[in-house]
Every structure is written in structure tokens, then in C-alpha cells.
Amino acid sequence: MLTMPTRYNWLKLQQFCQQVFQKAGVPAGSAAIVAESLIQADLRGVDSHGVVRTPIYLKRVEKNMIDPFAEVEIVSESNATILIDGHNNFGAVIGMNALTLALGKAEQNGAAIVGVKGSNHFGTGAYYAMKAIERDMILLVMSNASQTMPPTGGVRPFIGTNPLAVGVPSNEELPYILDMATSVVARGKIIVSAQKGEDIPFGWAIDKEGNPTTDAQAALEGSVLPLGGAKGYGISMFIDILSGVLTGAGFGKYVNNMYENWNEPQNVGHLFIAVDIKRFLPVEHFKARMDQYIREIKREPKAPGVEEILIPGEIEHRRTVERKKNGIELPVQVVKELDAIGRSYGVSLAEAACQNYSNEESA
Amino acid sequence: MLTMPTRYNWLKLQQFCQQVFQKAGVPAGSAAIVAESLIQADLRGVDSHGVVRTPIYLKRVEKNMIDPFAEVEIVSESNATILIDGHNNFGAVIGMNALTLALGKAEQNGAAIVGVKGSNHFGTGAYYAMKAIERDMILLVMSNASQTMPPTGGVRPFIGTNPLAVGVPSNEELPYILDMATSVVARGKIIVSAQKGEDIPFGWAIDKEGNPTTDAQAALEGSVLPLGGAKGYGISMFIDILSGVLTGAGFGKYVNNMYENWNEPQNVGHLFIAVDIKRFLPVEHFKARMDQYIREIKREPKAPGVEEILIPGEIEHRRTVERKKNGIELPVQVVKELDAIGRSYGVSLAEAACQNYSNEESA
Numbered sequence A, B: 001m002l003t004m005p006t007r008y009n010w011l012k013l014q015q016f017c018q019q020v021f022q023k024a025g026v027p028a029g030s031a032a033i034v035a036e037s038l039i040q041a042d043l044r045g046v047d048s049h050g051v052v053r054t055p056i057y058l059k060r061v062e063k064n065m066i067d068p069f070a071e072v073e074i075v076s077e078s079n080a081t082i083l084i085d086g087h088n089n090f091g092a093v094i095g096m097n098a099l100t101l102a103l104g105k106a107e108q109n110g111a112a113i114v115g116v117k118g119s120n121h122f123g124t125g126a127y128y129a130m131k132a133i134e135r136d137m138i139l140l141v142m143s144n145a146s147q148t149m150p151p152t153g154g155v156r157p158f159i160g161t162n163p164l165a166v167g168v169p170s171n172e173e174l175p176y177i178l179d180m181a182t183s184v185v186a187r188g189k190i191i192v193s194a195q196k197g198e199d200i201p202f203g204w205a206i207d208k209e210g211n212p213t214t215d216a217q218a219a220l221e222g223s224v225l226p227l228g229g230a231k232g233y234g235i236s237m238f239i240d241i242l243s244g245v246l247t248g249a250g251f252g253k254y255v256n257n258m259y260e261n262w263n264e265p266q267n268v269g270h271l272f273i274a275v276d277i278k279r280f281l282p283v284e285h286f287k288a289r290m291d292q293y294i295r296e297i298k299r300e301p302k303a304p305g306v307e308e309i310l311i312p313g314e315i316e317h318r319r320t321v322e323r324k325k326n327g328i329e330l331p332v333q334v335v336k337e338l339d340a341i342g343r344s345y346g347v348s349l350a351e352a353a354c355q356n357y358s359n360e361e362s363a
Helices: A010-023 A028-044 A051-062 A091-109 A125-134 A187-196 A216-221 A230-245 A283-298 A314-326 A332-345 B010-023 B028-044 B051-062 B091-109 B125-134 B187-196 B216-221 B230-245 B283-298 B314-326 B332-345
Strands: A073-077 A081-085 A111-119 A137-143 A164-168 A176-180 A268-276 B073-077 B081-085 B111-119 B137-143 B164-168 B176-180 B268-276
Touching: A010 A028, A010 A051, A010 A332, A028 A051, A028 A091, A028 A125, A028 A314, A051 A332, A081 A091, A091 A111, A091 A125, A091 A137, A091 A268, A111 A230, A111 B111, A125 A137, A125 A164, A125 A176, A137 A230, A137 B230, A164 B230, A176 A314, A176 B230, A187 A216, A230 A268, A230 B137, A230 B164, A230 B176, A230 B283, A283 B230, B010 B028, B010 B051, B010 B332, B028 B051, B028 B091, B028 B125, B028 B314, B051 B332, B081 B091, B091 B111, B091 B125, B091 B137, B091 B268, B111 B230, B125 B137, B125 B164, B125 B176, B137 B230, B176 B314, B187 B216, B230 B268
Parallel strands: A081 A111, B081 B111
Antiparallel strands: A073 A081, A111 A268, A137 A164, A137 A268, A164 A176, B073 B081, B111 B268, B137 B164, B137 B268, B164 B176
């Protein structure tokens, strides 16, 4: 049996995903958004949110747990706010709608807060932050998620690792792009430690009785902890409040798990806050201040063993440049899954493979 | 020499502070705001931000480093944004102006973002969050601060422990009030450990060469670390960007230290985000959802040794009830300082003392 290639041209891989979604019945525009959102995550090195999610997204469409034809509805609107009901379309499609509305309203009125209910997993927050940055806007975006973390003092998952992303444009320096889960570490890191039979550091997780543990397997049966103890619990909680309680979406246990619940839509909620920079400072002046700020941070003296001080989004930018040039390396298991999906829809994954890494052009 | 009382009636102590500020030339309305802001911190148990700050605030007025007569100016305004220049009045006075403008504009337009430059230390964020809650508004408020934490990989302080506060009303349950610095712990905890000759946990601080340390004294000569490693660094940085870079206030090293810099105003920046709940859900419906959310969290099974699961602001609420009833206990050193200040302005601290703890009425 021939070995399947594991390195893929980012744009061809995006086209592959887009075509698969289209063949599965997703409208072309939506398929393009979802595919772009996944590939942007892979390019930035956030592999957990990349094309690895194609199978689960497709399966939820096939099982009628995502409705790719749903109309995103504006439920209520004021000068500075919009509430939208995604009616269970793809999270990324609903998210792009929310972002577009937020940026447009911020352009008109200086700032806008768009709440979203009836949504699904919306990919990475950075995807939206980068698009806001292109429009010279500052974006704060947050989402709730299904239960993975206990409240401080609790034993079992109650809140999600509810992510927060913030994007801010600069001029000559890289833009500031923070995109973080509110857990100490991604659960994926604990899975890796368990697979290797290694201990995890104290403070990452608790076992299923609620005791702190360094045993990776016990941690997987227990819960990952919020970052910074009670502070992370508090941050995750207000993200749930703003994304879920305020919008009419699910919150706490009412945000359904994408992998486990096949009876109901997820009912994820999001909140987008867009700020029109020019209402505060002329954009060029603001960007010059950002450049100065970033340069001053990066020029700070470094701790022993540290080569460079980085700003949020800098590593991800470098990975994007590298992966656009050299391709996206996928785990064999992911390749097999995507290949099987491609075959079932008559779309060739092999055509997206990098033919020659060193000569591969970046698009 | 007679022993001075150390326990004070909260309202009389607030009146004492207000009178001292007035005698020092601060207009009555401003004196009332600053005094209330300090006492609210003491009541909630955030003693570091309470009446202990009276001497430094007064000293900065006396040295012309705070201008209690400055007019807070609206620099620019749109439907959903305002930029104000505090022109170096008290932080709490400017903050209350910003809050009032934010709540009014959110009432009109659904949401408002108010940026502030030319300000000073504004007390606790919870002070503003509680006032927003009384108006059925959600408030996010942040401020930058003078340098205390290194960027991840750095050696010396560059960013402040830039605080973030969020307030959300509920109905029968306590409101959600998060008010946190973006450091692992307050520097005050390290000072206490150093005084006791105790080690501090790994991860709280680095020494002045940038090495992780458990030596409290070495930590004090070094820097306290952001919460959650790079995540806290990222959060603290966007607070600095939104509060300082965006508003035209200081950022990074341009936010001056209240205790050390006697040549220039602090030029602190803040950002207030007010959200009018009723633009998303009817207020009573939202509050019922908050009650449900809080009850569900508090009913979660508890880890070994945990008596109760708390929500952000719950401990502070209990302290407030207790201190309103039993008085605010002040360290002897603080009593001596306040007494000396009172004498110099002809205001009696002794009159604010609790006469009889058990019969003391709460006002």
C-alpha cells in the first residue's frame, strides 16, 4: 500500500475542504467561510481547531445537528447593539455575520456589541480578530463552550474553557492578536502526556474526586483547571454570562457538547465588541503608538535562556509564513479521515498534497 | 499614652476622609466620591485600596501632582463612544464622570465605550461595577497602572498589574462582581511572606535577574508575574492598549508611579464598557437567568475540604455586611497616619471609632 502524503498546500487544502462541504450540501459561500476558518487555524499552528474538525462538522451536518441553510436573524437592534439568532447554522458562518454587523455598526456609531445565540463552535477567535484588524478596528470576541472546567472548589466540569480573543492593528510591527482559552492548558496537552505515560505539572488538573493530581490519566478522567485559579474561573464565568446568559444562548450545562450530544444543537453563544479606533485617535497616530509600544516591549532585557520577547500572535504569524511556504503537516490519522471523506464525496485529497516542499510556492 | 482605637464605623470613617479632603481644598462633591471609593474598598476587604491610600492621595494634591479643580473634558464623542481627558483630577472623580457618561450613553444607544486619559489611580474597579449594577447595566472596566510585571521572558517590570472588573446584576442571588489584578498574586502577599521570613510558592515572582524564585525578599527586589504565564501577560497588555494606547494616556513606562514620581502626573488611562441589558433580553428575564446560573454553580459537588462554592464578589459582599455591622479594623500604623492627618486639618479621627462593637449600628 502506498504511503499517503502528510504535507499539504494550504490553499489547495482549503479548496479541498470547501469542495467537501459543498458536496455535502453546504451553500458555496458558507463552505468557503468554514474552510477558510479551519485553514487559518492550521496555518497559525492551532491544529486542534484546523481541518481536523472537518469530520465532526460534516457529521453534525449529516445528522441534522447543524443547519447549513438556516437564515441568520437579527432579533433586536439599537445604535450600538445587535442580538442575532444563528438558528443553528455553522458557527463560523454565524460568526462572520456577527463580525460584519459589528464592524459596520462600529463604523457608523463608533462601537458595537453584537450578541449571538443559536450558534455552534465558531472556530478560533483569532479568525475574526484578523478580519477586524484589516478594517482598522479593534475587536474583542468571546464564546462559551461545553463543560470542561469546574468552578473553583468544584469537582466536575461546569463551565467551558470559554475563549477570549482580542485583535489590535499596528503599522510596521505585527498586529496584537491574543486568542486564549481560559484553562491553564489545552486538554490536548494532557492527552499527550497520558499517551507518553508522563506526569503533568501540579495545578493543571484535578482528578474525578476533585483532588489536585499530577497523573495525566487521572486528570483526563477529572477536569482541566481554569488559568490562575479563581481568576480564570471568574473570567470564564463572565464570558459565559456575556455570551450565553445575556444573549439567550445556552450557558453552563446548556451548551451542548459537539462530540457527544446528537439529540440537540449546541446553542453556543458569542459576543463581539468592535471599536472604531478613529473615534479615539487618528488611525495612523494610534498605529504609531502601537508600533512604539510593541518595540519597547520587545527591546526589554531578557531572562536567562530567553532569546526573544514575543507579543501575542507573533509565534502564530511566523507559523503562518512557514506553513504557507512549506505546507501544512497533518497527522497520518487526520490524513486518512480526510481522504476517506474526500472519496465519499468524490473530491481528491491527494491533489492538495505538496509535491515538492522546497519549491512549493506560497500563494 | 492612651491607646488609639483601631476599629472604626464605616460611615463616620468615610465622613472623616471626606472632611479631610475638603479641608485640603478638594471640592465637596469630589471629596465625597474619593472618600466613598476608599471606604467601599475597605468594606469589601480590599484594604490595599482603602483609607490606607488617604495619605498618598493627599500628598499628591499638596504637591500639585493631582489637580482637584481640573474640569473633566469630553474630547470626542460618537453615538457609542466618548473620549475624555481627566486633566489630572482624582482618578475616582474622573472615573465617576466616565461611568456616568457610559451609563447614560448606553441607556440611549444600547452600549457605550468610554476611554479616559489624563487620570490617576481610580481605586477599585468594583466601585464602578457596583454603581452600574444599581442601574441594571453590565459594566466592564479596566485601567492601566505603573510598571510592576515583566512581559513573558522579560526580567524587569514593564506592564502594570492592570486590573479588570466586571459587574453583572442578578435578582435574588448576589450580583456577579469580578475585580482582579492581572498578576498571580498581589505584591502585598509577597511583602507579608518576606516579613515572616517565609518562602513564596514557585511561579509567583522572579528575582531581579529574571530567575524564578521562592525567596520572598528576592521576589520583592524582582517582579511579580502575570497570572497564568503568557496568558496573563496578554491580558495585561490589551488592558494597557485599550486604556492607554487607544486613549492617549500613558502606557508601559509612561504611566507614572504614584509613590515615586513627584515631577509628573500619573497619566493613567481607563476604559469603561457599559451594556444595556434590555437591548438583549428583558431585564427581569436576564436576572432570572443569572439567578439560575449562580444557583447551578453553587449547587455543584464540592472538592474535598471545600465548604462552599463561591461566585466572584461573594466573599467581598459578606465582608461588607460584617464590616458595616462591626466596623472596619485598621492597622495601628494606618490609624497613626490618619490621626496625624486629621489633627493637621482639624478633623477628629477618634470620633469615627466604634464605641461599642456589639451595639454598633450599621447605617
